[in-house]
Amino acid sequence: MPTPPSPQKPLIAVVGGGPAGLMAAETLALAGRRVALFDAMPSVGRKFLLAGVGGMNITHSEGAEAFLGRYREAAPWVGQWLQRMDGPALREWIHELGIDTFVGTSGRVFPTDMKAAPLLRAWLRRLRDAGVELHTRHRWLGWDDRGRLELASPTGTLHLQAAATVLALGGGSWSRLGSDGSWVDILRRQGVTVSELLPANCGFLVSWSEHLRQRFAGAPLKPVTATVTTTRGECLQRRGEAILSEDGLEGSLIYALAAPLRELIARDGQAQLQLDLAPDRSQEQLAMLLAQPRKGQSLSSILRKRAGLDPLKVALLHERLDKAQMLDPARLTGGIKQLRVPLEGTRPLDEAISSAGGIDRQALDDNLMLRSLPGVFCAGEMLNWEAPTGGYLLTACFASGRVAGEGVLRWLKSCP
Numbered sequence: 001m002p003t004p005p006s007p008q009k010p011l012i013a014v015v016g017g018g019p020a021g022l023m024a025a026e027t028l029a030l031a032g033r034r035v036a037l038f039d040a041m042p043s044v045g046r047k048f049l050l051a052g053v054g055g056m057n058i059t060h061s062e063g064a065e066a067f068l069g070r071y072r073e074a075a076p077w078v079g080q081w082l083q084r085m086d087g088p089a090l091r092e093w094i095h096e097l098g099i100d101t102f103v104g105t106s107g108r109v110f111p112t113d114m115k116a117a118p119l120l121r122a123w124l125r126r127l128r129d130a131g132v133e134l135h136t137r138h139r140w141l142g143w144d145d146r147g148r149l150e151l152a153s154p155t156g157t158l159h160l161q162a163a164a165t166v167l168a169l170g171g172g173s174w175s176r177l178g179s180d181g182s183w184v185d186i187l188r189r190q191g192v193t194v195s196e197l198l199p200a201n202c203g204f205l206v207s208w209s210e211h212l213r214q215r216f217a218g219a220p221l222k223p224v225t226a227t228v229t230t231t232r233g234e235c236l237q238r239r240g241e242a243i244l245s246e247d248g249l250e251g252s253l254i255y256a257l258a259a260p261l262r263e264l265i266a267r268d269g270q271a272q273l274q275l276d277l278a279p280d281r282s283q284e285q286l287a288m289l290l291a292q293p294r295k296g297q298s299l300s301s302i303l304r305k306r307a308g309l310d311p312l313k314v315a316l317l318h319e320r321l322d323k324a325q326m327l328d329p330a331r332l333t334g335g336i337k338q339l340r341v342p343l344e345g346t347r348p349l350d351e352a353i354s355s356a357g358g359i360d361r362q363a364l365d366d367n368l369m370l371r372s373l374p375g376v377f378c379a380g381e382m383l384n385w386e387a388p389t390g391g392y393l394l395t396a397c398f399a400s401g402r403v404a405g406e407g408v409l410r411w412l413k414s415c416p
Contacts, residue, residue, distance in 0.1 A: 012163055029130035203351070272343075
């Protein structure tokens with residue numbers, strides 16, 4: 001660990017105490033730079049800790065090509081960051097903090113104890129040992145008329161002259177944890193192009209019947225295969241689990257398809273999600289089983305015994321198919337394998353796990369420095385990219401923080 005930098009050294013400010021900001025601060029401090037990190041909340045890493053509730057999924061173990069494909073149109077851009085810190089490198093970094101990891105059956109990577117707090121505590125010890133100054137309850141307000149950072153602190157407004165600044169203020173989801181998107185207007189006033197913040201990894205709205213809501217709200221829908229045809233005509237298919245909510249669908253399977261579903265709703269006013277309620281049975285097998293005589297059994301009993309459907313799946317069939325379809329084995333089979341559910345909108349941005357939109361790529365150079373504001377670098381969810389849950393979002397946030405930190409070092413070295 002390097003000796004903490006002298007107070008006489010030029011100060012580098014990092015604004016935002018999530019994974020991207022903390023990684024930028026570490027990169028700079030370990031290079032011997034004097035770093036002060038500011039966060040609006042009473043403690044850093046609050047959204048990171050929330051993400052660890054139920055199991056801290058830190059990254060994913062799948063191959064590099066498939067991993068990169070999760071970032072869709074932003075893959076070439078995010079791929080540049082992952083060259084500096086991909087999934088295996090992130091695991092190695094965690095191990096250096098004294099935290100072991102393991103790969104789950106789904107390929108997701110977790111700390112051995114499944115918790116985020118021990119990892120964050122170990123990381124903060126490293127940062128303090130490296131001399132990083134941590135200032136909580138400091139909310140960034142922009143810049144004053146002299147170009148100094150302006151921060152609201154518990155003792156009043158602070159004006160700070162920084163040699164360089166890294167902004168890692170998060171997106172627009174979970175505002176109670178600090179990422180409220182208030183930075184958008186500040187940067188737009190400075191001429192930075194910022195796309196609208198939109199919900200990503202979010203639930204979607206469906207007009208369920210009162211019966212379905214009252215009886216099954218909160219129930220898991222598993223296993224199912226979901227299919228969506230994107231605005232570009234591409235057929236995307238994922239298998240997994242969803243949750244039926246009072247007003248729609250949510251869960252990891254839905255989050256994995258959130259981006260194309262959101263785009264369809266923006267274009268058409270709704271999106272058609274196709275569900276295979278019996279993914280382990282072929283259409284031919286089902287057709288044969290359902291065509292057999294009932295022998296006095298109820299339709300619900302037939303669907304449970306022959307098609308393997310639980311009560312929620314049976315209720316969904318009644319919700320979406322009419323009586324004639326339910327009584328026709330061929331049409332009922334088609335409904336089981338290709339049940340269409342119209343999604344009418346997204347849940348609000350503040351309820352989303354993460355957000356899409358943000359600072360457009362053309363507003364930044366390859367070091368993640370704003371072209372219109374030399375010396376100001378940005379990282380994490382502030383940037384215009386998105387990723388599904390499963391460790392992809394966190395990995396890219398960590399990686400972008402490292403890229404921004406290294407970008408600051410290169411820029412300061414090039415300054416006269």
